[in-house]
Amino acid sequence: MVLPKRDAIPDLVTSGLPSVAIRIPANDQARAFIKAAGVPIAAPSANRFGCVSPTTAQHVLKGLGGRIDAVLEGGFCKVGVESTVIACPVDGKPTLLRPGGLPIEDIEAVIGPVIRLDPEMQNDESPQAGPGMLTRHYAPSKPIQVLEDFEELAETSRIGVLAFGSIDESGFDAVENLSPDSSLVEAAANFFAGLHRLETANIDLIVTKWFPEEGLGVALNDRLRRAAAK
Numbered sequence: 385m386v387l388p389k390r391d392a393i394p395d396l397v398t399s400g401l402p403s404v405a406i407r408i409p410a411n412d413q414a415r416a417f418i419k420a421a422g423v424p425i426a427a428p429s430a431n432r433f434g435c436v437s438p439t440t441a442q443h444v445l446k447g448l449g450g451r452i453d454a455v456l457e458g459g460f461c462k463v464g465v466e467s468t469v470i471a472c473p474v475d476g477k478p479t480l481l482r483p484g485g486l487p488i489e490d491i492e493a494v495i496g497p498v499i500r501l502d503p504e505m506q507n508d509e510s511p512q513a514g515p516g517m518l519t520r521h522y523a524p525s526k527p528i529q530v531l532e533d534f535e536e537l538a539e540t541s542r543i544g545v546l547a548f549g550s551i552d553e554s555g556f557d558a559v560e561n562l563s564p565d566s567s568l569v570e571a572a573a574n575f576f577a578g579l580h581r582l583e584t585a586n587i588d589l590i591v592t593k594w595f596p597e598e599g600l601g602v603a604l605n606d607r608l609r610r611a612a613a614k
Contacts (some may be wrong), residue, residue, distance in 0.1 A: 385406055385472075388474055411458060415535050417565065419590045431443075431446070431447050434521055434523055435522075435523065436576055436580055437465075437466060437580045438576070440460055440461060442576065443576070464572040464575050465607065466483050466485065466603075467485055468482065468484035468485060468487070468488065470491065476492075477499050478499065479499040480498050482606065483602040487600055489599065508555075521610040521613075522576075523610070523612075524580075524587065524590065528590040528608070528611050528612045530591075530592055535609055537555075543555075543591055544558035544560070544592075546560050546579065546590060547559060547560065548566060548568040548595060549564065549565075550565055557585070557586065558582055558586070560579075560581055568600040569600060571595065592608060
C-alpha cells in the first residue's frame with residue numbers, strides 16, 4: 385500500500401515524495417528477518433535496475449554476485465510475480481499502481497471499486513508513485529516480442545518461445561511453457577524463471593502471446609508490456 389508518510393520516515397526512503405510504499409511479506413523467513421531487525425526495513429529489489437526479477441537465490445546471485453555479501457535462501461517464490469501496489473490517499477479512491485500477485489478482483493471484493501491507471505498515460509519523466517511503473521522494466525537481455533500469431537515469425541532468427549497452454553513446439557530453438565494446462569497461477573509462478581532460462585539460451589529473440597486479461601493474467605500482461613517496451 386502506498387500511504388501518506390509521516391515526518392519520521394526519511395525523504396531518502398521515498399525519493400522526496402510525500403508518500404511511502406509499505407508491505408508485509410507472507411513468507412515466514414522474511415517476517416522472521418524483519419522481526420529480528422527490530423525496525424522497518426527500507427531496501428531495493430534483489431535485482432539490477434530494470435532487469436528480470438529473481439524468483440530463486442540463484443537468480444539473485446546471477447545479477448548481484450560480487451555486489452552483495454549474502455543471500456537468505458528461502459526456496460522458489462511461490463507466487464512468482466511481484467506484489468500488487470495500491471495507492472490509498474487520505475482524500476480519494478484507492479488506485480491500482482501495479483497489478484501483481486494479489487488479483488485486483490480479490491481486492492475489490494473486499495474494499496469495492498479500485499481506479500485503474502492507463503499504462504499508455506504513464507510518464508517516465510515524472511516521479512514514480514510506486515515500484516515497477518517505468519515503461520521499460522523487468523526486461524531480459526534478449527529482445528522480446530508479444531505477437532497475436534506465431535506465424536508472423538521471421539525464419540532467419542533463432543527464436544525462443546514463452547508459451548502458455550497447448551503449443552506446437554516445432555520451429556522454436558528454445559521453449560519455456562509456463563503452464564501446459566493454461567493455469568494463470570502456475571504461469572505466474574514460472575514466469576520470471578522462464579525468462580531467466582530463455583535469457584541464457586542460444587537464441588536471438590523471445591516471442592510470446594498475451595495472457596487472458598483476468599486474475600493474475602493482468603499482472604503477467606503488465607510485465608510483458610514493460611519487458612517488450614523499446
